[in-house]
Amino acid sequence: MTVHFIGAGPGAADLLTLRAVEHLRASPVCVYAGTYIDEAILAHCPPDARKIDTANLDLDQITAELVAADSRGEDVARLCSGDPSLYSALAEQSARLDARGVQWDVTPGVPAYAAAAATLGVELTVPEVTQSVVLTRAQARSTAMPDGEALANFAATGSTLVLHLAITRTRVLAEELTVHYGAECPAAVVFHASKPDQLVLTGTLADIADKVEAAALKQAAVILVGPAVGRTPGAESHLYDACRERA
Known part of the structure; x- marks a missing residue:
C-alpha cells in the first residue's frame, strides 16, 4: 500500500x-x-x-x-x-x-497564495517592478524562524511578500513592513480563497490591519504585500515582444 x-x-x-x-x-x-x-x-x-x-x-x-x-x-x-x-x-x-x-x-495541489492571487486578478511578478515572491510566515506560538529569515531581511528586497499563518499579527507586521515599503504600499488579505465564504480585503499597509480586525479574521487567510498586489504598471515582458529575436 x-x-x-x-x-x-x-x-x-x-x-x-x-x-x-x-x-x-x-x-x-x-x-x-x-x-x-x-x-x-x-x-x-x-x-x-x-x-x-x-x-x-x-x-x-x-x-x-x-x-x-x-x-x-x-x-x-x-x-x-x-x-x-x-x-x-x-x-x-x-x-x-x-x-x-x-x-x-x-x-501537488494548488497553493493558497496562488488561489489568492487569482482571486485578486494579479500577477505577483511584474517586469521591472518585482521578479521575486517570498513565501514566509510570522512567528507567534509556532516554531522559531531560522536565523537570517527575519521579515525585515525579506522586505528589504522589495519582493512581493506572501505571509501565511500570520493573520492574527497583521497590525504588527504592517508596521514593520511600512519601514521598507511605505505606508501606501498595496496590501491584500484573502480569507478562505476559492471557498463559498471567501472574503477579500484590499488596501494599503496603512489600513489593512483595521480591515482585518473589523472582519474579525483569526485563521485561514493569506496576506499579500507589494507593488504588484496593487497592479502597479511595469514594463512589458520580452516573452511576447514582437521585435524579440526568434529562436
Whole structure:
C-alpha cells in the first residue's frame, strides 16, 4: 500500500488535480484536517471510506493511523490543505513513515497564495517592478524562524511578500513592513480563497490591519504585500515582444 500525501488545494473541491481525485476515489482510508478540508472535498472519497479528522490528533496518533492502514494493506489519502510543499508537516510525517518502512508519495495541489492571487486578478511578478515572491510566515506560538529569515531581511528586497499563518499579527507586521515599503504600499488579505465564504480585503499597509480586525479574521487567510498586489504598471515582458529575436 501507499500513503498518498495529497494537496487538497485552497478549498474549492474542483481545484483538486485529476491525480488527487483518482487517489481519493481509490483509497479506503482518508486522513484529513477538518479545520481546512470540508465535505465537498471528502465527497471524492468512496462512500464506505474510513475518514479520520486530524484536528484533535497529535503526530504520534496520526502516524499510528497511517501505519495501521499499511498493516491492513490499505492505501491512504493523506489530505493536506493547499500544497504539501508548504507548511504541511510533510517532512516529519514522511520521516516517521520511512522509519516504519511505509511507502508514500506526493501529489501537488494548488497553493493558497496562488488561489489568492487569482482571486485578486494579479500577477505577483511584474517586469521591472518585482521578479521575486517570498513565501514566509510570522512567528507567534509556532516554531522559531531560522536565523537570517527575519521579515525585515525579506522586505528589504522589495519582493512581493506572501505571509501565511500570520493573520492574527497583521497590525504588527504592517508596521514593520511600512519601514521598507511605505505606508501606501498595496496590501491584500484573502480569507478562505476559492471557498463559498471567501472574503477579500484590499488596501494599503496603512489600513489593512483595521480591515482585518473589523472582519474579525483569526485563521485561514493569506496576506499579500507589494507593488504588484496593487497592479502597479511595469514594463512589458520580452516573452511576447514582437521585435524579440526568434529562436
